[in-house]
Amino acid sequence: MTSLEKMPIDPQLDDTQLADMISTHLTNAITETSRIIYGQQEEIKQIIASILSGGHALLVGAPGLGKTKLVSTLATVMGLSAKRVQFTPDLMPADITGSEILDEDAQGKRSFRFIPGPAFCQLLMADEINRASPRTQSALLQAMQEKYISIAGKDYPLPAPFHVLATQNPIEQEGTYPLPEAQLDRFMVQVNLTYPDQTTEKAMLLATTGANESQAQQIITSDTLVKAQSLVRRLPIGENLVDSILRLVRNARPETSEDPFIQQNIAWGPGSRAAQALMLLVRARALLNGRLAPNQEDLIALAPAVLRHRIALTFTARAENIQLDDILKNLLNKAI
Structure with missing residues (x-):
């Protein structure tokens, strides 16, 4: 399968030609992701559509359905830098956004230096987002909306593109902080992941418990994704x-x-x-x-x-x- 990194898009292409080329590679991206993630092809399309639209997605599904694997696979296939944050009640906003530390140089001069948090990536997985406090949730959701992070009066832009795929477990609600309606609205889509059918689950078992488990391959680049996002609006x-x-x-x-x-x-x-x-x-x-x-x-x-x-x-x-x-x-x- 050929990657767009090896076949750069000609800037002279008109929108029709550009759409044809991007569509082909997006189809390959869906196929490659579906090769690793079994039984979720329509859900994969919905997530990729939300990314193409410049939005964020909330993934809701029971434990063991491959939500983490799905996000990491999409990051690889789409050529995006990815990080994962496990949300817990004691997680602080700075654990996501980053913080300033007091630094001292060789001459003994002290100054504050910003240490970026995991939010400074292109695809952030917010695992079990409803387990963190509302304060921590708000810090992430503000970054999702504004596309930058403010620390000590300074604005630090997030990488482009920047997308959040957050997960929730619909079964265990004890000890959680449900997202308020206004914050849920920041997610472009809510994708419900369901159990695969028997045939698909059998194929998954055979493919993932052998000596050599398949690894995802990069199909497109982040630069191409930005071009595709611009094309969608046209x-x-x-x-x-x-x-x-x-x-x-x-x-x-x-x-x-x-x-x-x-x-x-x-x-x-x-x-x-x-x-x-x-x-x-x-x-x-x-x-x-x-x-x-x-x-x-x-x-x-x-x-x-x-x-x-x-x-x-x-x-x-x-x-x-x-x-x-x-x-x-x-x-x-x-x-x-």
Whole structure:
């Protein structure tokens, strides 16, 4: 498999040619990642689409589903420098962002020197983000939004591109600090990882317990990723699809929906950031699938990941065991 590092992109290419070349290599990146991570191809596409859109992703899944392996594999395949932080209750903001230390040179002169923390990378895995205190969570989420870190009145820009893939365990909630709604909204998508089917799990067992375990290979470079992110914003999007996105998001809000079912069962709905995310993600998915323009299928595929962490059910809905996924399907049917 050929890497883009060996085949640099010609700066003279027009957007159509550039999209064709990038799409080919993104397909190879998905194939390479799926070769290491079994049974999660659609989830891999969602995560890569969020990275192409310049966003961050929240990965939710039970222990043992390969969340850490998935992040490290994506970092290798996409040519990104990566670091991992295990979030714990005693983790401090400086453990992520870095801190200043008092340094002394050979002449005895003292000065403060900044020691960068693990956030100074291109792909940061925030493992079990809901186990750290709200103060520590806020330090990371501020860096995600601002793309720089402020220490002692000085701003230190983070590397470009900079993306966070945070994980949560949906089973163990004791001793956790759930992310507030405003902070959840900073994640472009919430990707739910599920157990593989029996055939896939058997293939995974045979492949990962032998003498030689497969290692991921780099397919693209960070410079190419930046070009792809810029291209995503230039891809055209039809007015009908824009209207569908707008209808979907507005119908999911009890304040702007005319559906009594929504008004009764949704406590609060998605903000405009959800619509912005969908506008970018559908174009990113189109590029992943070798198309220059997104369509309604892209919206159907991505809407649940964009909306599921931006909608809260009412007490009545929870008491009646109404499932959010069923509401999302209903909203999509009416929006398209």
